[in-house]
Amino acid sequence: MCFYNQRRFACGDWSWTSFAHRCNYEYRTGETCGMKLVNVTENESSLCRLCEKIETKFRRRSAEMDRLNRWKRDGSQLPASIAKTQHAIMELDQEIRQLQRERDDRRKALC
Incomplete structure (x- = not known):
């Protein structure tokens, strides 16, 4: 459950952007747990x-x-x-x- 920023396009499609912050469940330094949760959604006026x-x-x-x-x-x-x-x-x-x-x-x- 690590957090990533998300980009949402005008057409409804989306993509992951930058890594935001790590969750508390991953104990290894520099590693992520593999589950992606949305931190902030950036709305784009363009199409994908x-x-x-x-x-x-x-x-x-x-x-x-x-x-x-x-x-x-x-x-x-x-x-x-x-x-x-x-x-x-x-x-x-x-x-x-x-x-x-x-x-x-x-x-x-x-x-």
């Missing part, structure tokens, strides 16, 4: 690293979709360019799903 990556991928996907829709509407691009853009959108979707799964797994974990 994973949420920032997800938002970046969503913005890129949106730009690709806008470009694809414009090309289809105007008929100004070659079919190869359209296929390449569709492939890029599918890859972005897969990366977004992977990052969301990673974020959900992290939120379910205790430490």
